[in-house]
Amino acid sequence: MPKTEASSDLQQQAIEWILRLDSATCTPEERQAFREWLAQGEDRQRIYRQLADKWRKLDRFKGGDFPVRRQALSYRVPRKRMRRFTELALAACLLLGLGLGTFSEQGWYGHRSHYETERGGRRTVQLADGSRLELSGNTELNLRVNRWRRSVELVKGEAFFSVAHNPQQPFEVKAGNGTIVDIGTQFDVKVQNRQVAVAVVDGAVKVETKGSREINANQVLGYDSQGNFQDSPDSPANLTAWLRGQLVFENRRLDDVLSELERFHDTRLTLADPSLAKLKVSGTFHIGNLDGALNIIVMTLPVNIQRPAPGQALLVRR
CATH class of the missing domain: 2.60.120.1440 (Jelly Rolls)
Structure with missing residues (x-):
């Protein structure tokens, strides 16, 4: 069985890529290298998506000032390395100082x-x-x-x-x-x-x-x-018949029934006469069979079905 990378190693690599891609100096070659890195496994894709989502959620902190960040930036660093060090310090403060668990299902933010x-x-x-x-x-x-x-x-x-x-x-x-x-x-x-x-x-x-x-x-x-x-x-x-692929109505208003049917079909169901809304419907309909449901409605109520356009059905008084 091939050896898999440790989760901590992938997290560190993902953080590095997040910082690099977020940089204004990121080159097309680096972006291509990132795509190649990401394509090497589902674990990389999953961890990167999780951390990138956390990074976006922390946008409001990135320009802020808090003790961990001040301490991280207080060390003397050569000017040419300052920008990179600042980025890494910020990442450490946000992703590690605040805690990766902060945004887990058991974290305080959740x-x-x-x-x-x-x-x-x-x-x-x-x-x-x-x-x-x-x-x-x-x-x-x-x-x-x-x-x-x-x-x-x-x-x-x-x-x-x-x-x-x-x-x-x-x-x-x-x-x-x-x-x-x-x-x-x-x-x-x-x-x-x-x-x-x-x-x-x-x-x-x-x-x-x-x-x-x-x-x-x-x-x-x-x-x-x-x-x-x-x-x-x-x-x-x-009410839970939909879990079994059915819709069951007992003495329900016609407009409620049509609204319910619309949730399961890409067809707009309308009434030509608003007074038809109060007609009552009873029956068991198969969720996947809209025509069958409409046929039952036509047989039991004084209405006909017209098809004015694709994806539309109009119920008119018979």
Whole structure:
């Protein structure tokens, strides 16, 4: 088995490349040498990306003045070596003095990530603590993990959370005008039309908005944009059907159904007559079969489907 380079050696090499590439005197030959160095292994690429990301996050410190930096720059150095020494001192202060662990998931600042999926897409995010996030189609969320807290901001869409419970590092999801706090559980959160629905499959969560409620396994709770709680007729099984490739609706408004279908298909679904929005839909649809879903809607409701342009479907009263 070929011998691999030590992580510490690769970190030092990556720091050197970050400084060299950031220099105004970096030559095309040096940039080509960097690309060749980077292409020699996935470990190099991973470590370089991690440190380069930390370097960008520390931009606001680079012109600052703090004790470690002053001490590093206090030594007498020949003028021709001053610029290089200053760069290395700065790197030592920022990447080593502040600590590479500062931006790890157990550091005081922690680690920030942004995830999103396209219409019809799906993505799984595995956290180091064993927690797992399943993102549905047309979903966007921000994640921050540090020593004291694991926090998700669900900007739009839907996600299913399987959380490794840790009272010393609480897990919370901010969605709409509320926060869902894990109490050791599996739960689904959906943001749609400024409404939020929370479905607990296992365990329990606390939902905090204008008030606070705890919901347990096999329970669903919603709240609106003002933070008012709303009991939901849906079941956790129906709300999490997307994990099984299905969408299940029971007496749901037509406009809500179309909005849900749009998350999984690159087709714009609109109503010619706004009064059609209140029509109710019930049925089980396969996520990957939009035409089948629309055919069921046509057979059960007084509507027809028109195709005015590619990627568009218009529902008109029959």
